[in-house]
Amino acid sequence: MKREDKQKTAQALIRLYCRAKHQKQPLCGSCAELLRYVTARLNECRLPEESSTCFMCPDYCYRSDVRESIREVMRFSAPRSLIHHPILMIKHLRHLRKLHRHL
Numbered sequence: 001m002k003r004e005d006k007q008k009t010a011q012a013l014i015r016l017y018c019r020a021k022h023q024k025q026p027l028c029g030s031c032a033e034l035l036r037y038v039t040a041r042l043n044e045c046r047l048p049e050e051s052s053t054c055f056m057c058p059d060y061c062y063r064s065d066v067r068e069s070i071r072e073v074m075r076f077s078a079p080r081s082l083i084h085h086p087i088l089m090i091k092h093l094r095h096l097r098k099l100h101r102h103l
């Protein structure tokens with residue numbers, strides 16, 4: 001998956017989450033901050049661009065408070081995004097399941 005795709009996915013998921021949880025559009029302050037952080041991490045990530053992981057790998061390089069927030073966003077938004085981005089989301093959910101097995 002390309003970096004821009006990951007970025008787009010992250011943005012879509014955070015927007016969905018914020019709209020449902022905080023009733024803000026496009027994003028409230030803390031969600032905008034979260035997206036900025038995720039985007040920065042994606043840009044700095046040294047994993048190969050083709051690896052489907054990265055922003056779905058909060059354990060890997062995220063700050064611990066951000067890690068919790070992004071996990072919550074994922075848990076909420078990922079299943080709901082299946083309708084709009086099925087292939088993208090199936091990949092991500094598979095990865096998320098793997099991630100949760102270690103928790």
Ligand SMILES: [Zn+2]
Nearest residue numbers: 018022028031
């Ligand atoms: Zn929000």
